[in-house]
Every structure is written in C-alpha cells, then in structure tokens.
Amino acid sequence: MQRKTLMQPKKSSLCLRSRSIGALLCMLLTGSLLAEERRDEVLYQVSTIDALLAGVYDSAASLGDLLKQGDFGIGTFDALDGELIALDGVVYQAASDGQIRRMPAETGTPFMAVTWFAPDQVFAFSDPVDFEAFKAQLEQRFPSRNMIYAIKAEARFAQIRYRSVPRQQKPYAPLAEVTREQLLFEQRDIDGTLVGFWCPSFVEGINVPGFHLHFLSADRAHGGHVLDFSMVHGSVELDDTSGWEIALPTISGYLDANLDSDRSAELHAVERGGPRQQD
Ligand SMILES: [Zn+2]
Incomplete structure (x- = not known):
C-alpha cells in the first residue's frame, strides 16, 4: 500500500x-x-470515493489495519456488503437485510475513513431540528470551511431514513447502478448515534464533499447510510481534523480502474438515495 x-x-x-x-x-x-x-487530528482513509463509484469493491485493507489509525469512522465492506460504522473502536455492519453485526478485524474493506475521535466542540440541540436545519447549524459552528470535521451526535429521532446496499457479485457494477437496488429503511421514535464526517468541497473525487453520516441505533439493532431525519433532541460533538492521509490500494481492481472522469453527478445521486423502500 x-x-x-x-x-x-x-x-x-x-x-x-x-x-x-x-x-x-x-x-x-x-x-x-x-x-x-495515535494521531488525533488525522483523517486516515483507504482508497477514494471515485474508486468506489467506479466499482472497485475488492478489499484494499482489513478493518484491523484501519483500527490502528482510528476508532471512529464510516465506509463499506468487501464486495460492497453493507454500510460500515466504526464507533468506540468497534466496527458494525449495517447489512442490506436490516441486520447489524459486529465485524472481526480480519474483514476486508474497499473504502473506509477513520480518525481518533476527540471532540473540540460539544453542544446540544434541545429543540427539534430536521436534517437540513441540523446541517446548517453545524456548518455555522465550523471554525472554517477548509477543514475536515468528524461528527458524532447522540440523539432521539422522531423519524430517520437510511439505506444499505446489497453484497455484489463480479463483474461489479458501478455504485450509481447498485444504489438503484439499495434497501431503504425508516424508524420512528428511536435513540441512536450519527457517525460521520463533513469535508470541504476540494476533497471531491477522493472523499465526499459536505456531510456523510451513518446511523447506529442505541440498541445496536438498526443502522445505515443516513438520507433524512427529524431529530427531537441531541448532543453533538465536533472534532476538527487538520490532517489527511490517504492509502492508495495496490490491488489490480484499483490499479486498472479508470479514474479520469468526473463522477460528481454520480456521487450526488448515490448520496441522496434511490426509489425502493422497505420496512
Ligand atoms: Zn455512506
């Protein structure tokens, strides 16, 4: 690597x-x-979001490799087998069947980003906010739009919508095609944690510009990639992150991928979710 x-x-x-x-x-x-x-102020990631969009779903590193670089983060698994949530050093799989599993260190990941979570700001939402208001209020608290922020929010949700993606078979389809068959879930009156990052627009192609949040319920029974929510109240922790380290995979799927094109439109479609709904 x-x-x-x-x-x-x-x-x-x-x-x-x-x-x-x-x-x-x-x-x-x-x-x-x-x-x-331990390097608290570094976002460490394996591979790039454009490689994932291009269908590079083979393992580039193990969860154990990533957990040496941080205890908090998000990503996905080998063969795009669900959404990944790393919280307090434990990696959870939010699978497309709606189940949550704790994953062993030897499990592979094609794309994952982690940091050692150490909050620089803590504040509370005592009044209800929807996803758009939540994002706007967090952005107001960022000391700069030119840094990366790790975001942890423990909250009560009146409603939350999230998705997961099904394990893929080779030859792999691009992510924008896969997310057309993504599974959408919705929970009401549920406690849980948002785990993720906000990145500046200049990370385009490498990570996700703006907010990218995953959800894990307090009972560790539900979770996925967040699409929308209505928060009743919550406590938010922001971790300013000024370092960024990228491990480029050396596997053939990555080395042979065409990463020359602009995939920002595909990323936008993938982040916002598709038509199918379950639960
Ligand atoms: Zn995600």
Whole structure:
C-alpha cells in the first residue's frame, strides 16, 4: 500500500515545539507518541470515493489495519456488503437485510475513513431540528470551511431514513447502478448515534464533499447510510481534523480502474438515495 500524506500530523509539530525546549523532552514526547501510535487530528482513509463509484469493491485493507489509525469512522465492506460504522473502536455492519453485526478485524474493506475521535466542540440541540436545519447549524459552528470535521451526535429521532446496499457479485457494477437496488429503511421514535464526517468541497473525487453520516441505533439493532431525519433532541460533538492521509490500494481492481472522469453527478445521486423502500 502506498501512502500519500497531504499534511503533517500534529505529532510532528509537537516534536518541533518541544525541540526548542530541549532534546530530551522531544525524545520523551516522540517515544510516548510513537508508542501510542495515535494521531488525533488525522483523517486516515483507504482508497477514494471515485474508486468506489467506479466499482472497485475488492478489499484494499482489513478493518484491523484501519483500527490502528482510528476508532471512529464510516465506509463499506468487501464486495460492497453493507454500510460500515466504526464507533468506540468497534466496527458494525449495517447489512442490506436490516441486520447489524459486529465485524472481526480480519474483514476486508474497499473504502473506509477513520480518525481518533476527540471532540473540540460539544453542544446540544434541545429543540427539534430536521436534517437540513441540523446541517446548517453545524456548518455555522465550523471554525472554517477548509477543514475536515468528524461528527458524532447522540440523539432521539422522531423519524430517520437510511439505506444499505446489497453484497455484489463480479463483474461489479458501478455504485450509481447498485444504489438503484439499495434497501431503504425508516424508524420512528428511536435513540441512536450519527457517525460521520463533513469535508470541504476540494476533497471531491477522493472523499465526499459536505456531510456523510451513518446511523447506529442505541440498541445496536438498526443502522445505515443516513438520507433524512427529524431529530427531537441531541448532543453533538465536533472534532476538527487538520490532517489527511490517504492509502492508495495496490490491488489490480484499483490499479486498472479508470479514474479520469468526473463522477460528481454520480456521487450526488448515490448520496441522496434511490426509489425502493422497505420496512
Ligand atoms: Zn455512506
């Protein structure tokens, strides 16, 4: 796997600062940070959203690989087998049959993004908000539109709509075709957690610009890719993320994919959901 680091992690700046204090402190800091291997301010992802849109669904890394880079995130599984939610270091599969399963570390993923979740802002929604108002109020709280934010919201929902995608067989169809057969679910009066990210528009092609949220119910019985909701009340945590590291897959499906075209229209269709409804 090749790694492309777009921004230096906070660890380095800590070390540089400490060097001015003294070499010994620097060594101590470096040693302790290396031992932890924790870089709170980095979004680490394997593969790109355009590769997923192009139908690159073969495993590029294991969940265990990703959990070394963070305890919080979203993605999907080998062969596009459902929606992925990583919360508190546990990876859940929201499968297209509506079931939630805890997935073992050796499970593969073609696309996943994680960070070590450490909130910089915590605030509450005490009055009901719909999805659009929720997004607008979060955007108002972002210190900048040029950073990445990890978003965790524990909330009560009057209603929430989400989807999952069915496991695919080769030859793989592009994601926009697959999501035409996605399964839509709706729950009412349910507690759960939103897990996901907001990314700037310049991530286009690599990750999802704007909000990308997955849902996991408090009883760990329901979940998927969020399409819409009406929140009764909730507590929101935002984690400012200034580093971004991308691991490009070295598998043939990725290396041979045509990633030259603009897939933003496909992404828009995929993110907003399709016509079929269940539950
Ligand atoms: Zn999703």
